[in-house]
Amino acid sequence: MSGKNTPEIPKTLTYLLVAVLVLQLVLIGQVASLSSSLAAVEGRLRSVEEGTGVVTATLRDIGRFLEALGTNLTAGTAPVKQIPKPAVPREFRIAGWWPWPYSGNPYAPDGVGVLYWLGYEPLVYFIPGNQTYIPRLAEEWKLEGAKLTVRLRMTTWNDGRPVTADDVITGIYMAQALWSWPYEIKNATKVDDRTVVIEFEEPPDPALLASITTSPFVSFAPYSIYGKWLDRAKEVATLGRRIWLMQIAGQTVPEDLRKEYNEKFAALRDEVTAFDPLKTLGIVVSNGLYYLSSVENDKMVLKLNKGHWQAGTASADTVIVYRWSSNEAVWALLMAGELDASHPVTPKDLTDQILSIGPKMKMQVVSDLAETPAVVFNFRNPLFRDINLRKALILSLDRSKVRDITFWFQPAYEYAHGVLLSFQDAWLSRDLLNRLTKWSYDRARAESILKAAGYTKGSDGIWRTPDGKPVKFTLSAYAPYNDWVLAAKEIARQWKEFGFDVEVTLVPDGVLSNVEQAGQFDAIIEFGSAWWGLGHPYAGYSRIYEGWVGTISGIVELGLNTAEYDTPWGKLKPLDLVRALALEKDLAKQKEIVERLAYITNEYLFYLPIVEKGLPIFYSESRWTGWPAPNDPLWTLCPGGIERVYVVLLGSGILKPVSG
């Protein structure tokens, strides 16, 4: 039989099926939309009804006004009455993350997600850009030696109860008991309902003070709910502190003390972390500008806390948070105009696409207060202990090319001094900068340094050390961070071209800290100097010389931070400088110390910074107006909690809904 025996029924059936299915989907969509629209219409009708009520009331007011006018005309005066304006939408839309299922328990391992800054108040906010404090829960405070006296604002929890000293004290002890932090607080006592005295073991250094006063942990445990655990928390905290103090003093901790602590801690932890406020109480009690109204996996709705001290000036009644399940989902929401602000990292072409939505879509780049990508060396590998090789590595790398494929909107680095580029002028003098070596891309210079140090290039084009070993190492990058992976590939490519045998290896998801902690890398892409939380160079240098970078790179283990280095001011030890910086209160002296650290870091290349990470913040002026100017220091509050910027802008009414 010929191939013309094409069955009509299957063909018809197929077309019919496809058409029916597509029609069904569209119909369902339309009906669903219609249904939602009907619900919205119902809502609108209700608003109209309310509006009608307003109009009626207004007409009544006008009537009374006219009556009064009539009366006053005879008396010679005419009172003026305001006619209420129609309401404009006061809904602010952002994207965020929260654990699901959601309990609203701040002590659960995954915490409260995006509610952290929107729902809970720290004592203060600290603006790194101008090093100033914005009082939040603390209306006033005074530090005298080791005692911090805090006067609390008059404000309430979203359940209407006033925030008191008991709440703050409960928050402090719960944190000490469950997180073993901050043990530096010896005790917290109530002077009156609005005054707390926090006593430290010794006068707190600026870093400690900043981390305690800017964290909302003091607001996590309203006494009315968590007070039932307070006595046990104090007991566990006391035991834990005793152990901690003994460890600091180098004493052996008695086994029975440790056993008692472990048992009491485990019992408290299991009870508190199993507590589900949302399920048990039907409400998550918080004292922030917004409180949790409803939460699903894909969206969270927050409402204005009417008892908050800024409720009267707040410009948004509702904050809607869409789940940040992936960057792709957030990009889609931005492009569709569904978000008022968000901060996903985007490649250049996508940024252009988002900004092309309309003239009201803007982008502000703020410093994320960290350098990344940065190359951290593992000094346990003898290769990297040669300063000449490190110099050659930085000179043979065109850092602007790496910048182009990562944070393309940021300026390129010339130095490697450890002070964030956007704060360079604030901390480093021109005189100091003139003394520093500029590590601009210069392959010829890199070659001459290597040759002068005894390196040779083999016939295979690979450099060899003075003792004949090939310069061969791996450059690791964390696989889920695609900007780090791209950076590693570009860096490796350039180094390979120059003559280093570099292989990129990827660190699988979830094991980065394991790999780094175990020193299972030669060189790795990481954050370099990071000023999170403090916005101060101390944070960056502490990280390099005694913190995470110092630990994983072997700087601490090998004593590289306590060795002496030649500087124009004589021989100096980086760790001593970092410790001095932690305690120095005078700004001019702080700058001197920072300059010395900058010199050592730049000249001895303990790590290789590429670019200062910029946080691109997309914001739309379609629905909200009053966004700060690009150079407003408030933007520097973004890193570590962009929601704080929203709280400031919405709470003070700086950001206003566009009317009409």
Next chain:
Amino acid sequence: MSDFKYYLRYAFGKLLMLIAYIFTALTLVFFVINLMPGDPAYSLAVYYMQTYNLKFEQALEMARAALGYDVSKPVYVRYLEYLARLTRGELGYSLYYRKPAAEVIALSLPWTLLVLILATILSYTVGTRLGVFAAFKRGKAADSVLYSAAIVMLSLPPFIIAVIVLYALGVNLKLIPLGGAYALGVKPGLNLPFLLSVLHYATGPVLAQALVQLSGWLLSARNVSVTILAEDFVKYGMARGLKRGTLTKKYIWKPARLPILTSLALSFGYMLGGSTLVESVFRYPGIGQQLAQALSLRDFGLAISIFTIMVVAVTLASFLIELLYPLLDPRVKGA
């Protein structure tokens, strides 16, 4: 022995194999997850370190304490505890959520099942029909177009298709919602607006999953149909002048559906695996997203529980199809 007794023997044999498959698969899953590098406390430690400006060792101690994770228990002890729990019908415990894994999974599993069932029906119905059509049109333009399109679609990972569907149909054409489970303002419950909204919001993930599988069904149906079309009984049917519809329904479709049907369980399993990325693109609250998070956080209890559900679901689906097979294919029944 009667047919029924033979069938019972057959079913019992399949049941024993099912138990063996499930046991083997779950053992593999358990050891693969538990031997994964990574300590559940590490991710949390990094979070504490950055949030509270702590040294890593302190943050790690805090994290271990918060999770109550006992690193000292050997993996074989944990395996035996796992088997004991399974026999009691318990799935496991989530380190991060501090509650039974079943409670956590119960919130997300229905959403994934909804998408997978709809996607399976859509892709199977349309894909097989198109495949049979392509077989009849073999060598012609229609066959080439369908075949090429199917090959291209099959080579694209579900994640890419999900992104294309989201941007093309959601952002640009505004035909589907941009993600989520249902519209804002709709009250969840047994009410029409909610149910319609749920179906509406499932469109994106359903389309993304269905488009991937549709190509697979198309190619399977086409290839099987081409073989059957070459059989003598089909040619005889054509020669007898049987109507084309009858030919397809009685001569081609009956034998063609059997090998295709056996792929149903595999297809379901494949879609389940792909749901992780599809759900994160569409912000869909399914088990895929839950699994991705559990693995990232090294919440072993939750991750193993989710895999347990997946393994059991896929093997059960396969088992049911195997039970149906003799009823559908007289040749197997006879044997």
